[in-house]
Amino acid sequence: MKFAVIQFPGSNCDFDLLWAIRDIMGVEAEFVWHDERSLTGFDGVLIPGGFSYGDYLRCGAIASFSNIMPEIKRLASEGKPIFGTCNGFQILVESGLLPGVLIRNDSLKFVSKWQALQVENNKTKFTSEYTKNELIHLPIAHGEGQYVADEDILADLKANNQIVFSYVEGNPNGSIENIAGIINKTGNVLGMMPHPERAMEKLLGSNDGVKMFASILKNFVEKIEPIDRVKL
Numbered sequence: 001m002k003f004a005v006i007q008f009p010g011s012n013c014d015f016d017l018l019w020a021i022r023d024i025m026g027v028e029a030e031f032v033w034h035d036e037r038s039l040t041g042f043d044g045v046l047i048p049g050g051f052s053y054g055d056y057l058r059c060g061a062i063a064s065f066s067n068i069m070p071e072i073k074r075l076a077s078e079g080k081p082i083f084g085t086c087n088g089f090q091i092l093v094e095s096g097l098l099p100g101v102l103i104r105n106d107s108l109k110f111v112s113k114w115q116a117l118q119v120e121n122n123k124t125k126f127t128s129e130y131t132k133n134e135l136i137h138l139p140i141a142h143g144e145g146q147y148v149a150d151e152d153i154l155a156d157l158k159a160n161n162q163i164v165f166s167y168v169e170g171n172p173n174g175s176i177e178n179i180a181g182i183i184n185k186t187g188n189v190l191g192m193m194p195h196p197e198r199a200m201e202k203l204l205g206s207n208d209g210v211k212m213f214a215s216i217l218k219n220f221v222e223k224i225e226p227i228d229r230v231k232l
């Protein structure tokens with residue numbers, strides 16, 4: 001199992017994501033530059049946070065036309081795990097791999113803080129290690145994290161249990177229904193504004209992100225290499 005961590009001009013959480021999957025979880029992973037046209041040999045894709053293309057137009061909009069995107073879409077259609085955090089989530093909605101859109105925070109301010117979240121759906125391949133309604137704490141850091149969707153999309157998300165994480169103890173950006181993270185219908189593409197890759201060790205304030213990566217490895221990886229370094 002080898003993960004690709006996609007780098008765009010302006011990515012700034014790419015090293016954190018590589019560190020989380022490779023150094024904490026002990027799984028093979030490599031950076032792949034956005035201009036590449038092949039993901040042959042990779043079994044999963046992690047899209048990091050940051051400010052791809054300077055956040056021009058709308059965050060993630062320009063990145064969604066990168067040369068690597070058709071390959072990410074191919075892996076998505078093959079049922080491989082695709083995970084995007086923060087700008088990665090924005091890129092996933094802009095490319096149509098997830099429904100809805102992310103716009104400026106209702107405060108019109110960049111928000112950087114620890115955020116309480118509830119695991120709404122622990123029956124996904126990304127969240128099976130959490131308990132239902134588990135309260136977790138992850139960092140958020142974004143200016144355009146307000147998730148919006150029309151009534152039909154929202155009804156669809158609810159009907160299919162696609163809302164995976166929601167903000168609790170306050171909504172930091174005005175997202176509809178406190179939505180912090182969603183999954184696609186087939187259950188292999190997940191996007192979320194909070195940063196699990198920044199909550200991998202208690203020393204850093206929380207290790208609540210570990211269960212998400214542990215879920216991915218448990219549910220998507222057929223042959224698991226020993227992952228001694230996981231500290232649940």
Ligand SMILES: NC(=O)CC[C@H](N)C(=O)O
Pocket residue numbers: 013048049050051052055059085086087088141142143144145
């Ligand atoms: N940390 C990030 O990924 C930032 C996300 C995005 N560029 C924003 O400000 O909304």
